[in-house]
Amino acid sequence: MIRQRHGEKPAAATLRRLCALYGRLEDASSDGQRRVTSFELAADLGTSAASVRRDISTVGELGPSPVGYEVEGLKRLLAETMGLGRTVRVCVVGLNWLGHALVSGGSAGLGGFQIVAGFDSNTNRLETTSSAVPLFPSYDMEQVVRREAVEIALITAVSQPAGEILGRLSRGGVRGVLNMTGRSLGPSPSGLVCNSVAVLDELRYLSVMLRSEEGQSR
Amino acid sequence: MIRQRHGEKPAAATLRRLCALYGRLEDASSDGQRRVTSFELAADLGTSAASVRRDISTVGELGPSPVGYEVEGLKRLLAETMGLGRTVRVCVVGLNWLGHALVSGGSAGLGGFQIVAGFDSNTNRLETTSSAVPLFPSYDMEQVVRREAVEIALITAVSQPAGEILGRLSRGGVRGVLNMTGRSLGPSPSGLVCNSVAVLDELRYLSVMLRSEEGQSR
DNA sequence: ATTTGTGAACCAATTCACAGCG
DNA sequence: CGCTGTGAATTGGTTCACAAAT
Numbered sequence: 001m002i003r004q005r006h007g008e009k010p011a012a013a014t015l016r017r018l019c020a021l022y023g024r025l026e027d028a029s030s031d032g033q034r035r036v037t038s039f040e041l042a043a044d045l046g047t048s049a050a051s052v053r054r055d056i057s058t059v060g061e062l063g064p065s066p067v068g069y070e071v072e073g074l075k076r077l078l079a080e081t082m083g084l085g086r087t088v089r090v091c092v093v094g095l096n097w098l099g100h101a102l103v104s105g106g107s108a109g110l111g112g113f114q115i116v117a118g119f120d121s122n123t124n125r126l127e128t129t130s131s132a133v134p135l136f137p138s139y140d141m142e143q144v145v146r147r148e149a150v151e152i153a154l155i156t157a158v159s160q161p162a163g164e165i166l167g168r169l170s171r172g173g174v175r176g177v178l179n180m181t182g183r184s185l186g187p188s189p190s191g192l193v194c195n196s197v198a199v200l201d202e203l204r205y206l207s208v209m210l211r212s213e214e215g216q217s218r
Numbered sequence: 219m220i221r222q223r224h225g226e227k228p229a230a231a232t233l234r235r236l237c238a239l240y241g242r243l244e245d246a247s248s249d250g251q252r253r254v255t256s257f258e259l260a261a262d263l264g265t266s267a268a269s270v271r272r273d274i275s276t277v278g279e280l281g282p283s284p285v286g287y288e289v290e291g292l293k294r295l296l297a298e299t300m301g302l303g304r305t306v307r308v309c310v311v312g313l314n315w316l317g318h319a320l321v322s323g324g325s326a327g328l329g330g331f332q333i334v335a336g337f338d339s340n341t342n343r344l345e346t347t348s349s350a351v352p353l354f355p356s357y358d359m360e361q362v363v364r365r366e367a368v369e370i371a372l373i374t375a376v377s378q379p380a381g382e383i384l385g386r387l388s389r390g391g392v393r394g395v396l397n398m399t400g401r402s403l404g405p406s407p408s409g410l411v412c413n414s415v416a417v418l419d420e421l422r423y424l425s426v427m428l429r430s431e432e433g434q435s436r
Numbered sequence: 437a438t439t440t441g442t443g444a445a446c447c448a449a450t451t452c453a454c455a456g457c458g
Numbered sequence: 459c460g461c462t463g464t465g466a467a468t469t470g471g472t473t474c475a476c477a478a479a480t
Contacts, residue, residue: 009430013449019422027401037461044402046414049461050451057463064462066458083429084422097326101319108315109400111418152424176424178417182327183245184262193427196264197420199396200329204237204302206370206394206413211301212227213411231471255439267439268473275441282440282479 010058015082017055020045022084025075026111037068087112091150091174093141093165094157095120095129098180102154106132116148121159138165145172152176155185162186166194228276233300235273238263240302243293244329255286305330309368309392311359311383312375313338313347316398320372324350334366339377356383363390370394373403380404384412 010018024044028036038049038056045052059081062073079085090113092102103118120126121138129135136144145153145168153174158165162185169177170189179185179196188194228236242262246254256267256274263270277299280291297303308331310320321336338344339356347353354362363371363386371387373395380403387395388407397403397414406412 011448015426016419016423019426020416020419022422023400023416023419024402039461043405048451050453051449053462054450054464061463064457066459066461068461082422082426084426088421088425090421097319097323101315105315109418110421113418113421151428152421176428178420178424180417182241184242187261193424193431195420195424195427197415197417198238198241199398199415200327200331201234201238201241202396202413202415203306203308203328203331203370204240204300205234206396206411207306208233208237208300208302209411209413210369210394229470257439266473268475269471271440272442272472279441284438284440284480286439 010055014055014058017045017047017051018059018078018082019084021052021055022075022078022082023111025071025078028071029075033071035068036071036074040068085112087114088152089114089116089148089150090152090154091115091117091119091145091148092133093119093138093153093155093169094159094181095122095125095135096157099154099156100129102156103129103131103133103135113152115154116150117144119144138168141165141168142172145169145174150174152178154178154180156180158185166192228273232273232276235263235265235269236277236296236300237302239270239273240293240296240300241329243289243296246289247293251289253286254289254292258286303330305332306370307332307334307366307368308370308372309333309335309337309363309366310351311337311356311371311373311387312377312399313340313343313353314375317372317374318347320374321347321349321351321353331370333372334368335362337362356386359383359386360390363387363392368392370396372396372398374398376403384410 021041024041038052041052042049060077062069092099092115095103095118099118103115107114115133118131118133118135119138119141123137126135126137151174153169155177158181166185166189170192175192177192177194179194182198182200185194239259242259256270259270260267278295280287310317310333313321313336317336321333325331325333333351336349336351336353337356337359341355344353344355369392371392376383376399384403384407388410393409393411395410395412397412400416400418403412
């Protein structure tokens with residue numbers, strides 16, 4: 001009972017939330033949950049129920065019923081329309097504390113994203129780092145990512161010229177980059193999509209929210 | 219030449235961007251940069267110059283000049299109006315790969331946020347973990363965070379009842395939580411602000427963006 | 437010449453409120 | 459009843475375009 005939907009592509013903000021929703025469904029699924037209402041999902045995701053329903057409706061519909069969404073069905077619908085669910089090969093660039101943690105943890109807790117290589121320009125560090133995945137010096141990056149068919153790079157640190165690194169990745173066939181350095185990487189080569197997650201910015205935002213609700217009830 | 223601004227409080231989206239902007243200014247400052255234009259900032263932050271100017275104008279103004287913003291002045295303005303710049307004491311809850319990396323790295327790279335304690339309910343792990351900060355069992359959480367005056371908790375993992383952990387933190391005086399577990403923590407006790415950063419969701423979003431620009435030019 | 441600050445116009449996204457259904 | 463799906467209304471956010479300043 002999955003009806004695919006009208007051609008209107010979902011807006012950016014909606015896509016982002018649908019990704020979070022998909023994650024929540026994986027959890028619910030592995031917890032053995034069968035059905036889930038828009039209200040429960042909204043509470044978990046920190047949105048409104050109306051928003052959850054609206055988001056889902058942009059991508060398909062599962063038939064109105066007074067009983068909520070069927071977890072597996074909804075998960076499958078999202079996986080199909082958004083191309084999720086398959087395994088994606090990723091690499092880690094920069095073996096500082098974060099990069100080190102990622103490669104030593106292997107791909108545990110990374111869902112369908114599989115770490116297949118780690119890079120650092122400091123060759124000493126390549127030897128002293130314990131890792132669950134093979135490590136390479138940065139000058140081999142282009143060849144290794146091509147050979148290993150890496151789709152996405154997690155960048156945790158860059159020494160000096162970020163453009164150089166992005167170039168190597170792009171030429172090696174990488175198409176997406178997640179910038180975790182907290183600093184700008186400069187302009188991306190065309191064909192390379194670049195996102196960023198900045199823990200530090202998030203902490204700052206949290207701290208200003210605390211400051212601004214100093215006095216009042218809520 | 220800092221004129222403080224009208225009482226209209228900045229919108230949420232704007233505040234978030236201003237936090238990122240503040241980070242960029244710290245970088246520029248330590249790189250010895252003197253002045254910076256809205257165009258440069260926009261390129262670094264991935265927004266438009268108009269948006270940068272609008273954001274800044276919600277918080278004050280530094281007098282129009284054909285020469286850009288003075289880095290130190292703007293940084294100071296943001297620090298004052300948003301309460302940034304001071305040192306904030308934080309703790310780490312859960313010593314999995316990420317928590318371990320955070321406590322062993324000390325507060326390096328965390329800007330003005332200082333890690334003062336780590337917690338885990340597994341007492342074995344407390345002994346086997348190398349750390350730059352003192353570690354405690356979870357049942358001491360309430361007392362330790364009170365004693366150490368912790369303002370914000372970074373949660374990297376929870377064993378079973380998340381509500382229990384949030385309760386201890388809140389009773390101990392913690393006012394903000396950054397959820398890095400990738401899973402919902404359930405309802406927060408009142409008075410506890412909870413944000414989340416989900417690397418996995420970000421990776422998913424990146425992967426759907428790649429899929430959806432498979433065929434076309436841009 | 438350039439770059440800021442800002443009305444005004446525009447576009448996007450969220451919420452409201454309710455019809456429809458099991 | 460309780461829950462979904464969705465027009466309509468509303469709120470929020472971004473861009474445009476230009477006056478002011480230097």
